Amino acid sequence: MAGGGDDEATAFDLTALMDILSNIIFFLMASFGAAVVAIVPASVPTISEGGENDTATEEDKVTVTMKVEADGKVAISAANNEMLPEELKPYDKTIPGKDGSIDAEAITSHLWSIKDAFRKSENIVIVCDEKVTYATLINAMDASRERKMEVDGKKVHPQMFPAVVVSSMAK
Amino acid sequence: MSFGKKKQKKRGLGSLDQGSGNPTGLNLIALMDILSNIIFFLMASFGAQTLDLTSANKVKLPYSTSELALKMSLSVAVTMDELYVEDEPIGTLDVGKLTGLDENRMVPSLEKALKRVRADRLAKNERPKDEDEIVLFIADERLEFATIDRVMKTCARAGFTKFRFTVGKQ
Numbered sequence: 001m002a003g004g005g006d007d008e009a010t011a012f013d014l015t016a017l018m019d020i021l022s023n024i025i026f027f028l029m030a031s032f033g034a035a036v037v038a039i040v041p042a043s044v045p046t047i048s049e050g051g052e053n054d055t056a057t058e059e060d061k062v063t064v065t066m067k068v069e070a071d072g073k074v075a076i077s078a079a080n081n082e083m084l085p086e087e088l089k090p091y092d093k094t095i096p097g098k099d100g101s102i103d104a105e106a107i108t109s110h111l112w113s114i115k116d117a118f119r120k121s122e123n124i125v126i127v128c129d130e131k132v133t134y135a136t137l138i139n140a141m142d143a144s145r146e147r148k149m150e151v152d153g154k155k156v157h158p159q160m161f162p163a164v165v166v167s168s169m170a171k
Numbered sequence: 172m173s174f175g176k177k178k179q180k181k182r183g184l185g186s187l188d189q190g191s192g193n194p195t196g197l198n199l200i201a202l203m204d205i206l207s208n209i210i211f212f213l214m215a216s217f218g219a220q221t222l223d224l225t226s227a228n229k230v231k232l233p234y235s236t237s238e239l240a241l242k243m244s245l246s247v248a249v250t251m252d253e254l255y256v257e258d259e260p261i262g263t264l265d266v267g268k269l270t271g272l273d274e275n276r277m278v279p280s281l282e283k284a285l286k287r288v289r290a291d292r293l294a295k296n297e298r299p300k301d302e303d304e305i306v307l308f309i310a311d312e313r314l315e316f317a318t319i320d321r322v323m324k325t326c327a328r329a330g331f332t333k334f335r336f337t338v339g340k341q
Binding site: 130134 | 202232239240242310311312313315319332336
């Protein structure tokens with residue numbers, strides 16, 4: 001650097017460095033879109049020592065059970081330990097499969113009607129047939145977790161049943 | 172650009188060395204700052220959202236609408252041929268079907284590996300955290316629930332009852 005007291009700027013050859021930085025940026029941008037992963041939380045049923053179960057007891061809360069079969073047929077029911085089964089019967093519904101998988105739109109729509117009636121509900125038990133694929137299970141979890149809707153022209157995703165317990169059918 | 176005898180004042184694009192025939196000098200420092208910032212941002216985001224596991228490369232992840240960002244924890248990966256704990260192969264599958272199940276239809280090698288992880292943590296005298304109880308579950312989208320269920324129940328028997336299913340963002 002030959003500045004030596006005068007205030008004139010010294011020029012560096014930054015072109016090579018620019019080339020390297022540009023290459024790194026293109027590489028990172030290309031990889032960025034391809035490797036994006038997310039997570040979906042879930043749990044398995046556990047045995048409590050006191051013999052209690054997780055079924056809802058509050059009046060504005062129900063525990064939903066969704067049985068998924070290999071052909072995409074889904075049976076939905078709601079339970080609350082303090083309510084009579086007859087009171088919750090209107091929320092039972094069987095939704096046939098669609099194109100060999102579940103009918104996610106119909107499931108979301110029915111679960112939304114349950115959520116609308118029991119606003120504090122968050123728990124859902126997804127019970128799968130042995131032949132149901134992992135992809136179908138994830139689709140079922142997506143269909144029950146949130147609803148995509150538009151309110152006053154804005155897209156909103158209100159949560160429905162984010163607390164998922166995954167279980168198998170009793171034999 | 173030149174380091175010639177005669178120094179030039181470099182002021183952006185306006186510093187033409189008129190008449191001398193020398194190349195034009197551009198002030199690239201501002202552009203360098205921008206590029207460096209972009210690189211740091213991309214590298215930070217890249218590291219947070221990639222799954223740097225060999226086992227994960229052998230899995231075709233299902234797609235989901237979930238927006239929850241990936242958080243690493245103890246990983247259990249199930250491919251169509253192999254079962255991994257923390258990227259170490261511990262068992263085999265026959266085209267998606269678990270082999271070597273015990274009389275309770277659990278996976279003994281998986282239970283052993285998970286209990287070893289638990290014992291190692293205890294031996295290190297680490298204070299238990301909620302994160303320690305969660306399994307990062309990486310599975311192929313083609314696997315049947317019979318297999319998924321066996322693996323999850325074995326994890327639960329080893330004390331890991333909570334899961335984070337790894338999915339591709341739609």
